[in-house]
Amino acid sequence: MTEIPEHLRKRAEEARKKAAGASSASASGGDAPASSSAPAGSAGADAPQSEAASKIPAHLLERAKKARQKASGDDGGDAGATTTATAPAPAAAATAVAAAAPPMAAGPGGHTQRLLTVVKSGSIQDVKATPQDKVHVWPHLLAVEFVAALLCTAFLLIFSVFVNAPLLTLANTNQTPNPRRPPGTSSASRSC
């Protein structure tokens, strides 16, 4: 039932490729400064980045990578200089963003929203592939029901005209109807 439109599928594929490329790059380049020279402050900022790399848009990853490269290039072997080196980083990142416009900004028709995910049909819903042969309840079922009800009523009415419900004599706890004699006087019990 749910065919994914071709352009959406292509776009998702491209995005996935781009994300995969960027995350592998940040995994190799991003771990080094965090483990070797970065102070506690910047390590805290780095760690969640590499952890959630796959979910971060490609252009942000790019930006972070550039900033990190710049920082590690500046401080060289000097661990004490990193605190000053992190200060110009945001400025540099800002220029980088301004220079390279985010790749997601222009979709088909100038749309700015982003495709989050494509859910394949059948993964979360049970889609029936074959349409069922169905008929309208009215008139097909209701007519049958009506005729059945009519026949049933007619039968009951006619039967009730001719056959009466039983109404024996008033209830009498001193007389059992069957056998119609006092207990202990039947021939069956006497023969014992």
Added chain:
Amino acid sequence: MPNRPSPAQRLADLNNRVQSSQAWNSIFRPGSIFRKGYTDSPRNRSYVIMNSVLYHLHPVKVKRHAVKVSYTLCLGGLSFFLFILLTVTGIFLMFFYRPTAAQAWNDIYTLQTSVTFGLLVRNMHRWAAHLMVLSVFLHMARVFYHGAYKPPREFNWVIGVILLTLTLLLSFTGYLLPWDQLALWAVTVGTNMMGYTPVFGNQVRFALLGGAEIGTDTLLRWYVLHVLMLPFVIVIFMAIHFWRVRKDGGISGPL
């Protein structure tokens, strides 16, 4: 003579007057197909179901085989219809019946001999009750032989068993109400059997009879069960039953 309208004209006139009356227009709300005039189209066929609270028990469409009489034999539907008939005739009987040992039999006798259609309605109530037990049982057999109790319908089978039990209990409690020899002794036999239930048999019997033996208290007790409690409970379970039929994807397919 030339001034008199023809019957066809009069009929059209009457039709016009009825359909533009306040009563008609307040019953058939704007947009109703009965107000606009029904023409056979898929959309109107759907509206018949969707715009009616009673027909809403049904989906708009059902599988083609589901409307074949030879599949369900209408037995479930007839069980329900007989229950409706029993309710209608039962309410009629209630107008003439008092559930005490001193009055019950006389009330039935008077109903039969001096109430218009009294005998007929009593007969109908009696025979419809028998017919309902029969049709519920046959409906169960139909479901069994179709294997329609299998998943996902196993829960509805359980509801069905409860419905069968309630139907039998309705039948049994009703049996006592005429307070004649047949009623008394049939129920004596039935409740004596209850007394042999292990452990708490006598307590069960005592509670159901409202005493050590059948008497006017039993009659009141069974009357309330018969006209109020059991119908109330069975209606609830029928509602669940019908709801389940639809939730399980309509009635089962042919084997």
